Amino acid sequence: xxxxxxxxxxxxLLFILSLAVSACGPKPTGTPTSTGPTGTPVSTGPTGxxxxxxGPNGGHALTMADLKALPITxxxxxxxxxxGQITFPEPFKGVALKDLVSALGVTLDxxxxxxxxxxxxxxxxxxxxxxxxxxFTAYDPVSGNELSTHDPLTAILAYEHNGxxxxxxxxxxxxxxxxxxxxxxxxxxxxxEKWVNKIEVKPVGQAWTLDLQGAISSPVTRDSFQSCGxxxxxxxxxxxxxxxxxxxxxxxxLVGQVDDANSHGDSSSYNEALxxxxxxxxxVGDDGHTLTLDSQTIKxxxxxxxxxxxxxxELPEQYYPLRLVGSGVDNSQMVGQITKIVVNVPPxxxxxxxxxxxxxxxxxxTGMVNQVLTLRDADLRAMDIVTISAQGKNGPENFQGVxxxxxxxxxxxxxxxxxxxxxxxxxYSADVNLSDVRNCPKAxxxxxxxxxxxTIVLPDQPTSTWVKNVILIEVK
Numbered sequence: 001x002x003x004x005x006x007x008x009x010x011x012x013l014l015f016i017l018s019l020a021v022s023a024c025g026p027k028p029t030g031t032p033t034s035t036g037p038t039g040t041p042v043s044t045g046p047t048g049x050x051x052x053x054x055g056p057n058g059g060h061a062l063t064m065a066d067l068k069a070l071p072i073t074x075x076x077x078x079x080x081x082x083x084g085q086i087t088f089p090e091p092f093k094g095v096a097l098k099d100l101v102s103a104l105g106v107t108l109d110x111x112x113x114x115x116x117x118x119x120x121x122x123x124x125x126x127x128x129x130x131x132x133x134x135x136f137t138a139y140d141p142v143s144g145n146e147l148s149t150h151d152p153l154t155a156i157l158a159y160e161h162n163g164x165x166x167x168x169x170x171x172x173x174x175x176x177x178x179x180x181x182x183x184x185x186x187x188x189x190x191x192x193e194k195w196v197n198k199i200e201v202k203p204v205g206q207a208w209t210l211d212l213q214g215a216i217s218s219p220v221t222r223d224s225f226q227s228c229g230x231x232x233x234x235x236x237x238x239x240x241x242x243x244x245x246x247x248x249x250x251x252x253x254l255v256g257q258v259d260d261a262n263s264h265g266d267s268s269s270y271n272e273a274l275x276x277x278x279x280x281x282x283x284v285g286d287d288g289h290t291l292t293l294d295s296q297t298i299k300x301x302x303x304x305x306x307x308x309x310x311x312x313x314e315l316p317e318q319y320y321p322l323r324l325v326g327s328g329v330d331n332s333q334m335v336g337q338i339t340k341i342v343v344n345v346p347p348x349x350x351x352x353x354x355x356x357x358x359x360x361x362x363x364x365x366t367g368m369v370n371q372v373l374t375l376r377d378a379d380l381r382a383m384d385i386v387t388i389s390a391q392g393k394n395g396p397e398n399f400q401g402v403x404x405x406x407x408x409x410x411x412x413x414x415x416x417x418x419x420x421x422x423x424x425x426x427x428y429s430a431d432v433n434l435s436d437v438r439n440c441p442k443a444x445x446x447x448x449x450x451x452x453x454x455t456i457v458l459p460d461q462p463t464s465t466w467v468k469n470v471i472l473i474e475v476k
Contacts, residue, residue, distance in 0.1 A: 047063065047064075048063065049061035049062060049063055050062065050063060050064050050067070050173045050174060050197070051067065051157070051174060051196070051197060051198065051199065052197065052198040052199070053100060053103065053104060053198075053199050054104075054198070054199070054200040054201070055101075055104035055105070055106045055200075055201045056106065056201065056202070057105075057106075059104065059200075064159065064173070067094075067095055067157075067159060067174075068159070070095045070099055070100070070103055071095065071096070071099045072093060072094075072095070073093075073094060073095060073096040073099070073154055073156045073179070074091065074092070074093045074094075074179070075091075075092060075154060075156070075179025075180050075181055076089035076090065076091060076092070076179055076180060076181070076182060076183040077089055077090065077092045077156075077158070077177035077178055077179040077180075077186075077192075078090065078141055078183070078185075078186035078187075079186050079187060079188065079189040079191075079192050080139045080144055080186050080187070080188060080189060081189040084144055086139075086141055086142075086144055086186060087186070087189075088141050088183070088186075089141060089179075089180075089182075089183035089184075089185070089186060090161065090162055090183075091161070091162055091163065092156065092158040092160065092161055092177045092179055093158060093159065093160035093161075093163075094156040094157045094158035094159050094160065094174075094177070095156060095157050095159075096154050096155065096156050096157075097114050097126065097131045097155045097156065097157065097176075097199075098131050098132055100114075100157060100199055101114060101131065101201055104201060106201050108128055108131060108132060108201065109128065110127075110128040110129075110435065111128075111203055111204065112128060112201060112202065112203055112204060113125045113126060113127055113128065113131075113201075113202065113203075113204035114126045114131050114199060114200070114201055115199070115200045115201075115202060116157075116176055116193055116196050116198070116199055117196070117197065117198040117199075117200070117312070118172070118193060118194065118195040118196055118197065119172060119195040119196075119197050120195065121312055122193075122312075123309075123312050124176075124190075124193050124226075125204060125226065126155060127204065127223060129433070129436075130155060130191075131155060134152055134153035134154050134155065134178070136153050136155075136178055136187045136188070136191060137187065137188060137460075137462065138150035138151075138153060138180075138185040138186070138187055138462075139185065139186050139187070139188075140184075140185065141183070141184065141185065141186045145393065145394075146391065146392075146393060146462075146463060147185060147462075148393060148462065148463045148464040149462070149464045150180070150185050150462070151180045151181055151182060151184070151185060152180060152181070153178050153179070153180050153185075153187065154178070154179055154180070155176060155177075155178050155191070156176070156177055156178075156179055157174050157175070157176060157196060157199070158174065158175050158176070158177045158179075159173070159174055170194075171194050171195070172194050172195030172196065172197075173195075173197075174195075174196045174197070175192065175193060175194045175195070175196055176191070176192060176193040176194075176196055177192055178191050178192070190228075208221075208222050208321040208339075209221050209222070209339075209441050210225060210254075210306075210321075210322060210338065210339065210340070210341065211339060211340040211341070211441075212254060212257055212258045212340075212341050212343075213258060213340065213341070213342045213343065214255070214257075214258030214259050214260075214342070214343030214344075214345050215258060215259060215260045215261060215343070215345050215346065215347055215348040216258050216260075216261060216347075216348050216387060216388070216389055216398070217258065217386065217387070217388065218257045218258050218388065218389060218442070219441035219442050220254075220257075221439060221440065221441075221460065222321065223460070224460060225249065225308060225322075226308060228249050228253075229247060229248055229249050229308055229309075234249050234250065234253050235247060235248070235249065236248070236249070236250055236302050236305055238303065238305060238307075238325055238326050238327065240325065244310055244311055245310065245311055245312075246305070246307040246309070246310050246323070246325045247307060247308065247309040247310070248305040248306045248307035248308050248309070248322070248325070249305060249306055249308075250301065250302045250304065250305050250306075251281070251283075251293075251298050251301070251304045251305060251306055251324070251341075252270060252275075252298045252299060252300055252301055252302075252304075253270065254306060254341060255270070255281055255295075255298065255341070255343050256269045256270030256271070257269060257389075258343050259271045259274055259275075259279075259343050259345055260274060260345070260348060261348040261389070261398060270300070272299070272300075274295070274345060275295040275296070275299045276295075276296075276299075278294065278295055278296070279294075279295045279343065279344050279345050280292050280293065280294055280295070280344045281293050281294075281295065281298060281341065281342070281343050281344065282340075282341070282342040282344065283306075283324050283335050283338060283341055284335075284338065284339060284340040284341070284342065285335050285336060285337045285338055285339065286337040286338075286339050287337065289335060290335075291324065291329075291333050291335045293329075297328065298328075301326075301328055303326045303327045303328045304324070304325075304326040304327075304328040304329055305324075305325060305326050306322050306323070306324055306338060306341075307322065307323050307324075307325050308321060308322055315336075318336055318337070319336035319337060320336075320337065321337070321338070322336075322337070322338040322339075323335065323336040323337075323338065324336075324338060348387070348398075362374060362375070362376055362377075362452075362471065363375045363380065363445070363454060363470070363471060363472075363473070364471065364472050364473070365407060365408070365411045365473045365474075365475070366472070366473070366474055366475070367417075367421075367473075367474040367475035367476055368413065368414040368416065368417040368475045368476060369408075369411040369412055369413060369414065369475050370411065370412030370413075370414065371411060371412060372411070373407070373410060373411045375407075377451060377452045380401075380402050380445070380447075380454075381447075383402050383406070384402070384403070384406075385400060385401065385402060386400070386401070386402070386403060386444070387399065387400045388442045388444055388457070388459070390442065390444075390457055390459040391459070392457075392463060392466070393463050399444055399446040399455075399457045400446065400447055401444045401445050401446035401447045401454070401457070402444070402445045403441070403442075403443065403444060403445075404437060404443040404444055404445050404456070405437065405438060405440075405441070405443060407445060407473075408437075408438075408475070411475070413434075413475060414475075417434055417475050417476065418433065418434050418435070418476070419431055419432070419433060419434055419475075419476040420432050420433075420434055420437060420473060420474070420475060420476070421472075421473070421474040421476060422456050422465070422467040422470050422472070422473055423467070423470065423471065423472040423473075423474070424467050424468060424469045424470055424471065425469045425470075425471050426469065428467065429467070430456075430464060430465045430467050432458065432461060432465050434475070436458070436461060437458065440458060440459060440460060440461070442457075442459045443456075443457070443458050443459070444456075444457040444458075445457075445470070448468075453468075453469050454469070454470050455467070455468045455469070455470065456468075456470050
């Protein structure tokens with residue numbers, strides 16, 4: 001055999017050996033790809049677990065294949081940021097949160113919520129009504145104005161965006177999106193959570209309300225506070241000397257909701273000139289313990305916050321529901337069990353309520369009540385009259401009238417009552433859950449410019465439920 005033939009034979013044997021080693025080597029892991037229409041690689045998704053699903057009786061990990069085997073929900077999802085910037089709706093595909101709850105074999109009820117946790121540890125909880133009924137506020141994607149009526153909304157855990165798997169850098173493998181059938185509406189940006197890797201169904205704890213008092217009064221419910229405390233809204237965090245991470249809303253932003261008549265719920269509502277002039281703020285605990293701070297100390301200070309979470313969970317009993325924390329206060333000033341914040345500024349001026357003839361205007365409360373109430377205008381104006389600020393169709397507005405819940409208490413609600421029907425003089429009517437009204441301290445029967453005519457004002461509810469010229473409230 002000549003030298004050239006030996007060389008060729010050796011090279012051939014080496015080539016065959018390299019193929020064998022390659023074939024016996026470890027299989028590639030991670031995200032497989034396939035070739036798209038243009039010849040570019042397209043991700044087909046991770047092969048390992050992508051989601052931990054937990055219920056009251058335990059849970060399990062799901063792969064992308066497991067998720068795609070569940071009922072599919074597709075729709076158009078877009079957001080309106082806290083600064084008013086609109087991200088126009090785009091197609092998303094995934095699994096509805098209510099179908100993930102069903103996959104756990106759990107029957108969700110109003111005392112429970114669905115908590116989504118992201119890869120960075122951030123957690124957000126969705127209520128029963130949000131998961132099961134799509135109870136989100138919707139906005140026009142062009143004007144940004146709140147829609148009085150809108151198409152049904154569904155919260156989904158999306159794995160596709162514009163027909164492709166999510167961008168793992170910008171969105172993660174899975175993200176929460178609120179979608180509808182058409183691209184004609186968007187929701188608040190804090191209801192969009194990226195990089196989701198865990199979902200837990202659990203009790204949401206008792207409802208609570210923070211009483212904000214100042215130039216105006218603005219009670220804040222638990223859901224509204226937690227929504228405001230999300231990172232995409234006004235949420236911030238602080239780590240104490242023991243390494244515990246507290247999450248909440250800067251105190252100055254809460255002050256800005258009631259320091260004057262402008263109550264937008266964002267930084268633009270904070271009155272800096274008033275803070276420079278000087279006033280005090282009382283942070284009050286459930287036992288009456290009060291901490292007083294001056295306006296200069298808290299002015300645009302993100303290091304003093306009212307926390308509702310610590311180490312990714314609810315506050316312990318000795319602090320629940322809210323605690324003042326931050327580097328701007330010492331340990332002795334960290335008031336817990338906060339129920340009220342009082343901003344000591346002059347009350348906002350309000351228009352004088354016009355006097356009207358005693359027999360004008362009649363409102364009736366009937367249905368599942370202990371006594372039917374027939375209230376004339378003079379009766380209503382003899383009650384405690386309050387002024388609230390609420391986001392109406394045309395932006396923030398001040399409303400003056402009588403709180404709705406004391407009227408319901410006066411009628412007396414029978415056991416089993418679950419719904420209210422508001423009927424106007426032109427026979428237009430709207431139904432709302434009784435629990436939504438009972439959990440809304442600002443629900444108002446508002447006076448109008450026309451004596452004897454009233455409007456229902458329900459902050460945090462669609463303005464389609466704000467019935468004008470209401471004459472009948474029926475408890476069902």
